[in-house]
Amino acid sequence: MSKLPNVTTSIFTVMSKMAAEYNAINLSQGFPNFPVDEKLTNIVKKIATENIHQYLPMTGYPPLLDKIAALTQKSYGRKITTETEILVTAGATQGIFTAIQAMVNSNDEVIILDPSYDCYVAPVLLCNATPIRVPLNDDYTINWKSVESACSNKTKMIIVNNPHNPTGSTLHQDDFNSLVKIMDALPDMILLSDEVYEYITFEQNHLSANSQHTLVNRAIVVSSFGKSLHITGWKIGYLIAPEHLMIEIKKVHQYLVFSVNSICQVAISHYLDVVSVENIRESYQQKRDLFRSLLQSSRFELLPCQGTYFQVASYAKISDQSDVEFCKQLVIKHGVAAIPISSFYENGKDLKLVRFCFAKDDETLIAAAEKLCQV
Incomplete structure (x- = not known):
């Protein structure tokens, strides 16, 4: 009997396969198509002949841990202890899986805000726990009254994705204030904060x-070098958590992965000396603004994009088709692949919205926009 009977081929795989079959421009899956920074590839070339090809410490390459601590303090004013509060993971997805496996027990409940990325539910189910899906408002703000109503004495964790995939929305201080009130009433509740797009925010x-002093002792924060540094295939992420939570997370990590790719960790450690996260934001903002400007004459209605490298668009003025069918026809008839937003909802809620990835070179965005303006 399957442990995950309702898990099928992901919509990302389906749409990317269709894009390849029809030779369409793939704006569906979230990965950049432009070259990696030459500074980083030169670092890899230089260190490839060094003695860095064996196991590293389970928690991560010590100099990289120091760089993560320094980056976190610079970015958020949080001082963390490298030996006990940071864990390098084989991508953010592995970090999320590991944290859930470590902290969630049988019959616990985990709050997941819909629409939600697809890697949250499976590890909850594998814990024999119950995912409680709470829909966002239609403008993709959080309905904190609904969240509070969904909580109970069984609630062990709430998962928050900020900046949010697929919608590009971000949290504000009022959101954290509401979250604190809910967690104060449930002292055993843990926050899992998925922040893989943290360095891709705009205005x-x-x-x-x-940066939330009242939450950090009960929070596991997930970050991704793959997203921040445009190296998704390296699958390098990290977790930051207080020692009492990290002890339990490391127990799972050591038997799931033990240690993460050595040469990638060493290369990133060197690269952080020469790269600026501010430049990362600026480059993606240019791409967002270019893509939005190119679609101004289209019949798509663009929703706000405050962060991530995704643009959500309404096609309600174009078609009455379901978003899944619309995306399939968009590939077949117009040569552009997108992701239907209904696939991020437990109940398949269809608001006639699709997600485009603008982490592409300018030529790709221009070519895609020309096709989309003809829809």
């Missing part, structure tokens, strides 16, 4: 759980 600086 507003990212507001991290790392």
Whole structure:
């Protein structure tokens, strides 16, 4: 009998496969198509001949841990202890899986805000726990009254994604204030804050759980070098958590992965000396603004994009089709692949919205926009 009977091929795989079959421009899956920074590839070339190809310490390459601590303090004013509060993971997804496996027990409940990325539910189910899906408002703000109503004495964790995939929305201080009130009433509740797009925000600086002094002792914060440094295939992320939570997380990590790719950790450690996270934000803001400007003459209605490298668009003025069918026809008839937002909801809620990834070179965005303006 399957432990995950309702898990099927992901919509990301389906749409990317269709894009390849029809030779369409793939704006569905969230990965950049432009070259990695030459500074980073030169670092890899230089260190490849060094003695860095064996196991590193379970928690991570010590100099990289120091760089993460320094980056966190600079970005959020949080001082963390490298030996006990940081764990390098084989991508953010592994970090999320490990944290849930370590902290959630059988018959616990975990609050997940819909629409939600697809890696949250499976590890909850594998714990024999119950995911409680709470829909966001239609403008993708959080309905904190609904969240509070969904909580109970069984609630062990709430998962928050900020900046939010797929919608590009971000949290504000009022959101954290509401979250604190709920967690104060449930002293055993833990926050899992998925912040993989933390350095890809635009008009507003990212507001991290790392900066919330009343939450940090009960929070596990997930970050991704893959997203921040445009190296998704390296699968390098990290967790920050207080020691009493990290002790339990490391117990799972040591048997799931033990230690993470050595050369990637060493290369990133060197690269953090020469890269600026401010430049990362600026480059993606240019791409967002270019893509939005190119679609101004289209029939798509663009929703606000405060962070991530995703643009959500309404096609309600174009078609009455379901968003899944619309995305399939968009590939077949117009040569552009997108992701239907209904796939991020437990109940398949269809608001006639699709998600485009703008982490592409300008030529790709221009070519895609020309096709989309003809829809």
